[in-house]
Amino acid sequence: MTDxxxxxxxxxxxxxxxxxxxxxxGTVRAVDDVSFTAGAGEIIGLVGESASGKSxxxxxxxxAVPAPGRTSAEELRLEDRDLLGLSETxxxxxxSAEIALVVQDALATMNPVTTIGEQxxxxxxxxAVPGTRREHRERAIRALGEVRLPDPEDVMRRYPHELSxxxxxxxxxxxxxxxxxxxxxxxxxxxxxxxTVQAQILALxxxxxxxxxxxxxxxxxxxxxxxxxxxxxxxxxxxxxVESGPVKDVFRSPEHPYTRALLASLLPLGGEPPARxxxxxxxxxxxxxxxxxxxxxxxxxxxxxxxxxEQCRTHDPRARGDGSHWAACHFATxxxxx
Ligand code: SF4
Numbered sequence: 598m599t600d601x602x603x604x605x606x607x608x609x610x611x612x613x614x615x616x617x618x619x620x621x622x623g624t625v626r627a628v629d630d631v632s633f634t635a636g637a638g639e640i641i642g643l644v645g646e647s648a649s650g651k652s653x654x655x656x657x658x659x660x661a662v663p664a665p666g667r668t669s670a671e672e673l674r675l676e677d678r679d680l681l682g683l684s685e686t687x688x689x690x691x692x693s694a695e696i697a698l699v700v701q702d703a704l705a706t707m708n709p710v711t712t713i714g715e716q717x718x719x720x721x722x723x724x725a726v727p728g729t730r731r732e733h734r735e736r737a738i739r740a741l742g743e744v745r746l747p748d749p750e751d752v753m754r755r756y757p758h759e760l761s762x763x764x765x766x767x768x769x770x771x772x773x774x775x776x777x778x779x780x781x782x783x784x785x786x787x788x789x790x791x792x793t794v795q796a797q798i799l800a801l802x803x804x805x806x807x808x809x810x811x812x813x814x815x816x817x818x819x820x821x822x823x824x825x826x827x828x829x830x831x832x833x834x835x836x837x838x839v840e841s842g843p844v845k846d847v848f849r850s851p852e853h854p855y856t857r858a859l860l861a862s863l864l865p866l867g868g869e870p871p872a873r874x875x876x877x878x879x880x881x882x883x884x885x886x887x888x889x890x891x892x893x894x895x896x897x898x899x900x901x902x903x904x905x906x907e908q909c910r911t912h913d914p915r916a917r918g919d920g921s922h923w924a925a926c927h928f929a930t931x932x933x934x935x
Pocket of ligand 1: 854891899909
């Protein structure tokens with residue numbers, strides 16, 4: 598099991614969380630024994646390539662992995678509430694009210710034939726939030742203003758298709774925030790947007806975390822976005838977190854060869870290209886076909902540079918490092934050139 602990274606005041610506690618799917622070929626594990634905590638107001642970037650399990654991990658925190666997926670954990674808590682022990686009815690209340698999900702395709706989550714105002718006020722009615730229709734309307738307008746939509750009253754009258762992609766994403770965030778959740782799972786919420794709108798949405802999420810104390814788990818394939826927004830980063834590969842730490846530490850001194858390779862493939866914004874532009878050779882393994890030992894070994898430059906040591910093929914690497922910054926590699930901190 599990977600070491601747990603403790604937030605100072607845990608809002609979310611995850612220990613030994615796994616997600617499995619029953620398939621015709623047998624049980625396939627997509628998330629494997631993940632542990633971490635998140636503090637109030639903290640933004641954690643969860644980064645990795647496709648098939649790393651990051652979106653499934655995000656959904657599992659909501660207990661919303663679709664069937665036949667099965668989430669298990671030693672502990673899964675939001676403050677002192679045990680999320681594993683909740684019934685489906687209780688979970689429906691927790692979702693939206695305490696944990697919100699904001700996804701990449703905001704339009705797909707909206708009703709195309711209902712105005713934005715009706716959609717947002719319906720959330721308040723569905724969760725039996727006290728207040729008259731007028732008070733709900735005023736609260737919806739405030740929520741739209743808070744995500745800095747110009748002329749919120751006009752937006753209330755509009756249908757989703759009448760808004761730009763950036764406005765739709767702001768509405769989705771306003772919908773997520775209207776019940777003042779403690780935790781937002783933001784799954785690639787800016788990927789489809791142009792760079793300017795992307796920067797605005799990231800700034801918005803940052804200010805929401807700072808002003809409301811909302812914890813945000815920001816799922817992305819893009820380390821540059823994590824650098825922009827995150828307090829902490831968790832790098833995921835083949836169902837596991839392979840490196841975790843404060844963003845500035847991980848970017849300054851990445852310890853896992855996979856993190857180093859991801860960082861080496863980044864072009865600095867507005868700066869000189871790095872001396873080496875490393876694409877990571879090969880593909881990440883699919884769930885169910887993870888290699889034994891270290892799952893990154895078939896693609897690992899350090900493994901090759903060290904003459905393919907046997908322990909990388911036979912032994913699962915444990916976390917090495919201090920409590921705040923660690924990497925799951927037998928040779929964490931050693932460079933490929935050694
Ligand atoms: S344990 Fe071995 S194969 Fe895995 S990342 Fe470290 S050096 Fe590479």
